[in-house]
Amino acid sequence: MGWFTKAKPIDDQSRPPSRSSRKQCWESRDIFFQCLDKISVVNALDPKNQDAIQKNCKAQENKYEQDCATSWIKYFKEKRVVDHKREKFMQEMESKNAQQIDLSGVVRR
């Protein structure tokens, strides 16, 4: 594979990531996360889940780690957990008939 040895172009610190490289990273991320959805793994950073990921989503994870900048790999995995918690919370609130308040139009005085 060689993704440990060869430097990724997106990791080049002297150049900004381009729109196309961002898009590629996001696509690989989505494919990897879909795979995680299938084996119902939310937290990919949790060591408990490593075996399941290695067995079922190895290829997707490799592609994801190849296409995304090193700092982004962990960031997106963390964000997945946060987003999942948020969604669960929203669903729970909705089931309790909570009303969502839109504060965007509030006039401050």
Added chain:
Amino acid sequence: MLSRTGVFTVLKRSTRLSGYALRPLSTRSCLRVEDQGTSRSRVTPRGGAPSGASSSTDPSDQSAFSGNTPPKSTTFEDADPKRKPLSRIAIGGTETKSQKATSGSIEFATWKAAALVLTLGGTLYYFFSKEKRRLEIEKEAEANRGYGKPLVGGPFKLVDFNGNEFTEKNLLGKFSIIYFGFSHCPDICPDELDKLSEWLDGLKKKGIELQPIFITCDPARDPPHVLKEYLSEFHPDLIGLTGEYNDIKNACKQYRVYFSTPPSLKPGQDYLVDHSIFFYLMDPEGQFIDALGRQYDAETGVAKIEEHVKAYVPREQREKRKEKWYSFLFN
């Protein structure tokens, strides 16, 4: 006349009787008798049969009078076939004819008046509600300008992506929208910058020009040429600002922007920068108007900025207005 006296006598007799135990029953029966008696009396001048009137005085004869019972009406039609049913004949004669002549002009006038009221009311309502909203937005902007020192914004000294100096004075004379970020930002900054492009295009269609400014929070990795390359993939109007670490830190402080780069970085190491994600809308005096967060999408953001730009009143006018007698309206 004969019949009336007959009715009265019955009435008197029954009220006198009603002093006894049978009061409710007796009053009801006497009322019915009175009704029939008066309707009868109308008929008599037209030459009706007075013989019936006398019979009406007798309460025991009620079965023949209740409503338009068939036996009753047949006797009338037999007497005069041309006569219309009693209820249709007006007492005063032909009053209905004179009413018809005036009705046309009245209808015309009401139609006109209704149309006038509707249009006038509608227009007034529209203008008042619009003006009310405008004043609200203006007040909001005024509150954000603060009393004395502005809450957000202030002097800064940075360099733009062409290497020219850029200070707070470059904000004067036009509305500006300022965003803080960094080029290695994984998802939020590029998303927000794409949204900003949509806002700018949407506002341009409405004739509103903004000066969009991107200030990096990561000066170590974002020298001018990197910013230029990064922003070339976004809106062409965008101006990228960078500078020395301390200058950036100062600018962020002025805008109450929090940012943090991880400590102890090795050269060439990839890292993320935490930072606040707000768009800061500044007026042509370089004063802060509003901060727009992620809750504004492509449409609502345009609407909000448009409202602010339209509600903006230059400082001279604001000061002048304070002297006027109606200044209380703006407080």
